[in-house]
Amino acid sequence: MSPVLLSWTSAQVRAAEEPLLASGVPLMERASFALAGVAARELRALRGRVAGSRVAVLVGAGNNGGDALFAGALLAGRGVRVDAVLAAERVHESGLAALVRAGGRTVLLGAEPGGVGAVADVVGDADLVVDGLLGIGARGGGVRGAAGELVTLLGERRAGGGGPFVVAVDLPSGVGVDDGTRAGPVLDADVTVTFGGAKPALLLPPAAAAAGRVEVVDLGLPLDAQPAVVRLEPADVAGLWPVPPPDAHKYTRGVLGVVAGTRAYPGAAVLVTTAAVLAGVGMVRYLGDVADLVVARRPEVVTGTGRVQAWTLGPGVSPEDAAQRRRVEHAFDGIVHRGEPAVVDAGALDLLPAHVGPHVVLTPHAGELARLLGERGGRDDRVPREAVEAEPLRWARRAHELTGATVLLKGAVTVVVGPHGVAYAQAEAPPWLATAGAGDVLAGLLGAMLAARDADVHDDPTLPAALAAGAALVHGHAADRANPGGPVAARAVAQALPATVAALLAGRS
Ligand SMILES: NC(=O)C1=CN([C@@H]2O[C@H](COP(=O)(O)OP(=O)(O)OC[C@H]3O[C@@H](n4cnc5c(N)ncnc54)[C@H](O)[C@@H]3O)[C@@H](O)[C@H]2O)[C@@H](O)CC1
Ligand SMILES: Nc1ncnc2c1ncn2[C@@H]1O[C@H](COP(=O)(O)OP(=O)(O)O)[C@@H](O)[C@H]1O
Ligand SMILES: [K+]
Numbered sequence: 484m485s486p487v488l489l490s491w492t493s494a495q496v497r498a499a500e501e502p503l504l505a506s507g508v509p510l511m512e513r514a515s516f517a518l519a520g521v522a523a524r525e526l527r528a529l530r531g532r533v534a535g536s537r538v539a540v541l542v543g544a545g546n547n548g549g550d551a552l553f554a555g556a557l558l559a560g561r562g563v564r565v566d567a568v569l570a571a572e573r574v575h576e577s578g579l580a581a582l583v584r585a586g587g588r589t590v591l592l593g594a595e596p597g598g599v600g601a602v603a604d605v606v607g608d609a610d611l612v613v614d615g616l617l618g619i620g621a622r623g624g625g626v627r628g629a630a631g632e633l634v635t636l637l638g639e640r641r642a643g644g645g646g647p648f649v650v651a652v653d654l655p656s657g658v659g660v661d662d663g664t665r666a667g668p669v670l671d672a673d674v675t676v677t678f679g680g681a682k683p684a685l686l687l688p689p690a691a692a693a694a695g696r697v698e699v700v701d702l703g704l705p706l707d708a709q710p711a712v713v714r715l716e717p718a719d720v721a722g723l724w725p726v727p728p729p730d731a732h733k734y735t736r737g738v739l740g741v742v743a744g745t746r747a748y749p750g751a752a753v754l755v756t757t758a759a760v761l762a763g764v765g766m767v768r769y770l771g772d773v774a775d776l777v778v779a780r781r782p783e784v785v786t787g788t789g790r791v792q793a794w795t796l797g798p799g800v801s802p803e804d805a806a807q808r809r810r811v812e813h814a815f816d817g818i819v820h821r822g823e824p825a826v827v828d829a830g831a832l833d834l835l836p837a838h839v840g841p842h843v844v845l846t847p848h849a850g851e852l853a854r855l856l857g858e859r860g861g862r863d864d865r866v867p868r869e870a871v872e873a874e875p876l877r878w879a880r881r882a883h884e885l886t887g888a889t890v891l892l893k894g895a896v897t898v899v900v901g902p903h904g905v906a907y908a909q910a911e912a913p914p915w916l917a918t919a920g921a922g923d924v925l926a927g928l929l930g931a932m933l934a935a936r937d938a939d940v941h942d943d944p945t946l947p948a949a950l951a952a953g954a955a956l957v958h959g960h961a962a963d964r965a966n967p968g969g970p971v972a973a974r975a976v977a978q979a980l981p982a983t984v985a986a987l988l989a990g991r992s
Contacts, residue, residue, distance in 0.1 A: 534562030551615020552578030625667015663687025725935030736765030737934030751799025758927030797831025901948025911959030920973030
């Protein structure tokens, strides 16, 4: 398994390809050859053979269309019936010539007697569609014009359970390449064959859901700039997880202070402390109103004040409760003055000091992030939850700018933003994880990681973001391990942590 999926913006990709194109490296030839290979493999899987099957190639005005045309030509050469739908009067010239030479047929979108609907019927009846409408030249806002209508019609077929298998060229057409937005018609794909390196839209919500399986084709591009968005893979966990050395003792493994839970919400305290203990922290110190319950459920936990290496603050905490408020504010003293790393969740988000450092990791969901932005930002930052969900990277970045903290924005894909533009998008969580208390487990798990690596966090301000992304990955895997393919309770996710971590460290996941 290859560790880390990296993505670069369209500008970074263009900068990397420039010297190669200038020296005549045949990038499009390499790209289209790989693309045709993937299409042929999928046809074999779908139809049992390549020759005799039917492929529709959607061709936009740019080089993305060029890739699709050359791939169409290669497929036609292997006995595939290829219909190319030209979405512009001028398309890639030599690509078109190659397709026609190989026996591919063309229709000009808009010039067909039956209009876009008739073209949609032809495309819809194909075994496989190669989507070369838009690549990194897409300006956002979805596919425009007649091609946009075609994409909408094909989307309706897919939604109805029909429609052909779609292979996207470089990106699903219509997504916001660098910001992962989905505003307007997008052709959802089953497989995306992306060139040189992934693009942010392939990792970021909401666009990433349109990509299907992502296959990266190495074109030999010198992509040495810092990637825009990264997805950690299971093999990366070993480099982040605090594996105790032989001479470890409980204090070197870290003490986590927890302020969580009230008499009204006692469960949060149990879930946070359980997750931290099962993630292998040296010790948990619980501060709160339900110590008896916590200790009854987790006898490993100690109660009362004392030194800690890191904090988890906020699950089940109500800022109106004076005693809890005092405990959280006291913890923030150590966080601000001694630099203790912290996870700040739920009720503690409302008590966050004006400015903190990246050693503080905020863990809001979209609703909590919208509230935080509204309270701390200017007029333009007052956005509803839906706006955060439509552009999670943008708003997580904004929250980082406003607070100085590392920001982990929870959701189906969890987005993490830290200093120096570092960003992660983790998508391992099964939808079953969207259940009350799951966030408390994440807060305890991440707190344990920060407590064990507090010294490293002091040295490297980008480490908390990596640890947070790693925690999201472990959290998702634990949910899956707790009950593969079925419902999970938050407590079961916590209970699955020891075996999940062991499997990830052993490379068995
Ligand atoms: N970067 C690289 O190293 C390589 C790039 N290649 C391909 O080249 C592609 C980029 O090519 P281009 O720069 O020509 O860009 P595109 O092929 O993405 O398309 C640009 C064209 O689409 C139109 N357009 C933009 N937004 C639109 C919208 N929302 N609705 C309708 N039309 C819109 C523009 O007017 C322009 O004519 C990549 O995605 C990739 O497929 C490959 O050939 C291999 C190498
Ligand atoms: N659709 C989804 N698919 C997968 N995971 C999800 C989805 N929605 C939410 N999650 C995850 O479930 C957890 C829910 O956390 P949170 O909203 O804080 O709930 P709670 O406060 O009840 O613990 C987060 O880790 C989040 O990333
Ligand atoms: K495309």
